[in-house]
Amino acid sequence: MSATAPVAEMAPLELxxxxxxxxxxxxxxxxxxxxxxxxxxxxxxxxxxxxxxPAAGGVCINAESEIEGVNMVxxxxxxxxxxxxxxxxxxxxxxQEAVAEAALNExxxxxxxxxxxxxxxxxxxxxxxxxxxxxxxxxxxxxxxxVEHTQLLFHLAxxxxxxxxxxxxxxxxxxxxxxxxxxxxxxxxxPKDWALDGTMGGTGKSRxxxxxxxxxxxxxxxxxxxxxxxxxxxxxxxAAAEQRWESAYADEAETLVIAFGSAAxxxxxxxDELRAEGHxxxxxxxxxxxxxxxxxxxxxxxxxxxxxxYELNAGQMLDDVRQxxxxxxTVRFIGGVSIHESGLSYGPLLDAPVLRDRILAAxxxxxxx
Amino acid sequence: MLDSTSxxxxxxxxxxxQGIQLIGKTLAQAATSSGRHAxxxxxxxxxxxxxxxxxxxxxxxxxxxxxxxxASAGSAIVMHDRFxxxxxxxxxxxxxxVVNSSIVDPAAxxxxxxxxxxxxxxxxxxxxKPQTAGFIMLGAFNALTGLVTHEQLVDAMRSLLPPYRIxxxxxxxxxxxxxxxxxxxxxxxxxxxA
Amino acid sequence: xxxxxTQTPPTGPAQKVAEFHTPLILGEHxxxxxxxxxxxxxxxxxxxxxxxxxxxxxxxxxxxxxxSFVRIMDIDVLQCLHGRAPACATGIKRMRPDxxxxxxxxxxxxxxxxxxxVIHAAARGENVTCILLNNGVFGDTxxxxxxxxxxxxxxxxSLEGRxxxxxxxxxxxxxIVASVDGAGYVARGAVNTAREVMRTKRLIRNAFExxxxxxxxxxxxxxxxxPTGWFVTAPDGPDYLESSMTAAxxxxxxxxxxxxxN
Ligand SMILES: Cc1ncc(C[n+]2csc(CCOP(=O)(O)OP(=O)(O)O)c2C)c(N)n1
Ligand code: SF4
Ligand SMILES: [Mg+2]
Numbered sequence: 070m071s072a073t074a075p076v077a078e079m080a081p082l083e084l085x086x087x088x089x090x091x092x093x094x095x096x097x098x099x100x101x102x103x104x105x106x107x108x109x110x111x112x113x114x115x116x117x118x119x120x121x122x123p124a125a126g127g128v129c130i131n132a133e134s135e136i137e138g139v140n141m142v143x144x145x146x147x148x149x150x151x152x153x154x155x156x157x158x159x160x161x162x163x164x165q166e167a168v169a170e171a172a173l174n175e176x177x178x179x180x181x182x183x184x185x186x187x188x189x190x191x192x193x194x195x196x197x198x199x200x201x202x203x204x205x206x207x208x209x210x211x212x213x214x215x216v217e218h219t220q221l222l223f224h225l226a227x228x229x230x231x232x233x234x235x236x237x238x239x240x241x242x243x244x245x246x247x248x249x250x251x252x253x254x255x256x257x258x259x260p261k262d263w264a265l266d267g268t269m270g271g272t273g274k275s276r277x278x279x280x281x282x283x284x285x286x287x288x289x290x291x292x293x294x295x296x297x298x299x300x301x302x303x304x305x306x307x308a309a310a311e312q313r314w315e316s317a318y319a320d321e322a323e324t325l326v327i328a329f330g331s332a333a334x335x336x337x338x339x340x341d342e343l344r345a346e347g348h349x350x351x352x353x354x355x356x357x358x359x360x361x362x363x364x365x366x367x368x369x370x371x372x373x374x375x376x377x378x379y380e381l382n383a384g385q386m387l388d389d390v391r392q393x394x395x396x397x398x399t400v401r402f403i404g405g406v407s408i409h410e411s412g413l414s415y416g417p418l419l420d421a422p423v424l425r426d427r428i429l430a431a432x433x434x435x436x437x438x
Numbered sequence: 439m440l441d442s443t444s445x446x447x448x449x450x451x452x453x454x455x456q457g458i459q460l461i462g463k464t465l466a467q468a469a470t471s472s473g474r475h476a477x478x479x480x481x482x483x484x485x486x487x488x489x490x491x492x493x494x495x496x497x498x499x500x501x502x503x504x505x506x507x508x509a510s511a512g513s514a515i516v517m518h519d520r521f522x523x524x525x526x527x528x529x530x531x532x533x534x535x536v537v538n539s540s541i542v543d544p545a546a547x548x549x550x551x552x553x554x555x556x557x558x559x560x561x562x563x564x565x566x567k568p569q570t571a572g573f574i575m576l577g578a579f580n581a582l583t584g585l586v587t588h589e590q591l592v593d594a595m596r597s598l599l600p601p602y603r604i605x606x607x608x609x610x611x612x613x614x615x616x617x618x619x620x621x622x623x624x625x626x627x628x629x630x631x632a
Numbered sequence: 633x634x635x636x637x638t639q640t641p642p643t644g645p646a647q648k649v650a651e652f653h654t655p656l657i658l659g660e661h662x663x664x665x666x667x668x669x670x671x672x673x674x675x676x677x678x679x680x681x682x683x684x685x686x687x688x689x690x691x692x693x694x695x696x697x698x699x700s701f702v703r704i705m706d707i708d709v710l711q712c713l714h715g716r717a718p719a720c721a722t723g724i725k726r727m728r729p730d731x732x733x734x735x736x737x738x739x740x741x742x743x744x745x746x747x748x749x750v751i752h753a754a755a756r757g758e759n760v761t762c763i764l765l766n767n768g769v770f771g772d773t774x775x776x777x778x779x780x781x782x783x784x785x786x787x788x789x790s791l792e793g794r795x796x797x798x799x800x801x802x803x804x805x806x807x808i809v810a811s812v813d814g815a816g817y818v819a820r821g822a823v824n825t826a827r828e829v830m831r832t833k834r835l836i837r838n839a840f841e842x843x844x845x846x847x848x849x850x851x852x853x854x855x856x857x858x859p860t861g862w863f864v865t866a867p868d869g870p871d872y873l874e875s876s877m878t879a880a881x882x883x884x885x886x887x888x889x890x891x892x893x894n
Contacts, residue, residue: 082470082473082474082475083470084466084467084470084476084478101727102723102726102727104723128726128727130722130726130756132719133748133752134748136716136719137716137719137748137749137752138719140712140713140716140719140720140723140749141719141720141722141723141726142723143710143712143716143720143723144692144710144712144719144720144721144722144723144724144725144727145723145724145726145727146723147710147720147723147724148690148723148724148727148728149727150727152723152727166713167713167716170712170713174710174711211506213501240479240506240507243479243480244477244478244479244480244506245463245466245476245477245478245479246475246476246477246478246502247469247470247474247475247476247477265690265708265709265710265724265728266690266708266728266731267687267688267689267690267708267728267731267732268687268688268708269687269708270656270680270685270686270687270688270689270706270707270708271655271656271681271686271687271706271707272687272706273658273706275705275706275707275708275709276708276709277702277708277709277710277711278709278710278711279702279709279710279711280711281711283702283703284703285658285659285703285704285706286658286659286660286703286704287658287659331506334505335505335507337503338503338504338505338509339509341503342509419507420507420509421505421507421509422509
């Protein structure tokens with residue numbers, strides 16, 4: 070099952086830097102408000118939005134902090150506009166209170182985490198905010214997929230009235246690739262009759278966007294107990310409905326390599342090479358980091374003798390893999406922390422020859438079964 | 439030329455100020471304009487003058503499977519010897535290596551590649567435009583590979599110039615042409631390993 | 633001014649004072665007796681009615697005792713995070729420039745937690761009206777010291793009275809905002825006497841008119857009684873406000889773009 074917002078095949082190929090492609094995809098998805106605070110490699114997206122939004126009739130604000138930026142976006146989204154912000158690592162950390170708030174007061178918004186590496190997996194999938202909420206997170210493997218995911222995310226945010234995340238990285242932000250851009254063609258959504266427009270004042274039916282959902286004295290709401298249960302139920306429903314993944318050769322391979330985002334693209338490349346040389350290896354790639362495609366992983370690993378986890382961090386997705394894999398004893402971690410000397414991008418571990426060596430070394434080890 | 443499934447991967451190596459990123463962008467843009475899939479990946483932090491600068495370009499007929507950090511390349515353009523350690527590491531045996539022989543000794547490339555030395559810095563100086571050495575290399579490389587037409591390359595170069603640099607268009611075009619002419623007389627040396 | 637004729641009966645039926653409330657208030661507030669915040673709410677909502685803005689207004693309410701007004705005010709409302717109302721109001725106003733947008737914040741909300749939001753919103757010249765209910769304490773959490781607690785005032789976190797050496801000085805946020813170029817109108821009022829209530833209502837009206845004229849951010853700081861947080865009786869609240877706060881926070885118009893232009 071792949072995450073594709075169908076894009077008209079006829080749109081011409083354009084050579085675009087990832088940040089530009091994502092900005093244009095967002096605007097084609099009717100995003101009309103963007104606020105952010107510079108932080109590499111997210112900065113390019115902010116600059117593109119600043120450049121492109123005015124012509125689209127939208128607004129882009131260079132906010133004074135990530136906290137301010139994300140709260141502006143909550144305000145814009147509460148009026149029904151499609152709105153987004155972004156940052157990475159520390160900047161996303163500053164937004165956590167507001168992300169939880171948006172989840173609980175049900176304002177749809179998109180957060181572009183143009184991360185410096187893969188150390189934000191826990192941050193995206195566990196979150197640092199308060200309450201029973203989750204953040205649906207899509208991790209594209211390259212620029213063309215980031216375009217699709219961007220369009221899909223605006224749709225899903227509105228569909229579920231929830232904050233959602235794109236997990237990007239420097240390779241997605243800064244690589245120039247030929248992409249086709251067109252307005253997405255996705256299922257129609259219900260009108261936003263909850264959105265604040267100011268018109269209902271004095272009618273007794275004025276609208277509220279309120280985490281506590283107490284309603285009015287004349288028309289009580291669910292209150293925190295009822296509302297937060299309903300929100301929790303909604304996330305459970307999303308967890309069941311929105312798992313996305315991709316895999317190849319899982320049924321026939323002795324060794325299955327699990328990776329997400331750019332690392333998954335590298336994995337796919339190296340596995341293809343190894344298979345061409347006769348090795349029994351396949352790959353599995355979560356496309357949604359939350360909801361984690363656990364059932365699919367369990368299924369894919371039923372006959373694996375080795376499950377290798379390749380991620381550019383100390384082992385974060387590893388927790389989810391261990392939770393869902395068919396046999397925990399088959400899991401080996403072949404990733405690690407690896408940072409470019411600038412601190413702003415991947416280090417040498419994200420490289421096809423290095424990955425190839427690690428897979429081959431793991432395959433030389435005896436298996437548990 | 440490319441068949442429908444293969445991808446052409448090019449490494450461009452040099453130092454900041456030699457126009458490494460610009461010639462990479464020109465080739466990728468020319469390929470895109472000709473309806474093909476292209477990718478241009480820049481090495482992070484390579485923009486400073488005098489520091490290492492590296493770009494990779496991949497061109498194919500279909501959506502690309504090549505990685506933004508190339509696993510290996512079929513060809514390379516080397517503008518400066520200070521930063522060509524990548525070549526023995528990434529250029530595949532039998533690959534095409536075009537070196538700026540004004541600065542780099544083609545013989546140093548060793549066996550295993552098809553090597554063409556082009557005194558690009560000298561030719562650029564003769565043209566009176568020393569900063570166009572990169573376009574001379576690109577013109578020669580494209581003539582040797584036929585990845586795009588010469589016209590597509592010139593159009594792409596023009597389309598990428600910002601308005602305040604448009605006066606460089608003619609000298610850049612002259613450099614592309616000089617490179618392409620020089621390639622005609624170029625003898626590719628080096629033994630081709632099987 | 634005509635003198636009321638006591639020889640003939642009044643033309644309208646007699647009304648109890650309690651019935652003089654705007655229809656925008658849907659029910660009883662649950663705040664303490666003697667609290668100044670419901671008074672401020674009432675003149676705010678009356679002003680919206682008088683300016684005929686009721687069906688084009690969006691309010692953004694922060695966290696403090698006034699947060700419970702969301703349940704009784706018949707206006708579209710975003711209840712936002714503590715301190716972030718000016719940022720949310722920015723997003724709202726930019727997407728719906730035809731609405732009148734206001735924030736309702738306390739001193740803890742605006743001057744402690746969200747200090748930078750209001751200053752930056754003012755600097756950007758956002759056309760929104762910020763209403764600050766300044767009672768010099770975190771009322772909602774039980775009467776601790778805020779950034780506006782006046783020197784000498786006892787709170788649960790300044791038990792011997794606020795001492796500049798130990799606790800720093802209070803911040804006069806309205807003066808700061810008035811000095812920011814993007815501000816359109818800044819004034820300070822109080823609700824401790826009937827006269828100040830009427831004057832403050834005019835300040836609120838001016839602020840909304842400034843917003844509608846696109847002059848930039850407008851701020852009305854309203855000194856409100858918090859007998860509970862001040863540890864005084866409800867009847868003593870107004871006098872305590874007079875004696876403790878008005879010296880530190882002089883009332884009046886601090887900045888008016890339109891007045892200064894004339
Ligand atoms: C991030 C955050 N920190 C703390 C609180 C707890 N809190 C709720 S109301 C409040 C005090 C608000 O004081 P003020 O704005 O002055 O309003 P008052 O109750 O005095 O009217 C605090 C600290 C919160 N809701 N959110
Ligand atoms: S604690 Fe103070 S501010 Fe809160 S309701 Fe009571 S009097 Fe009003
Ligand atoms: Mg207070």
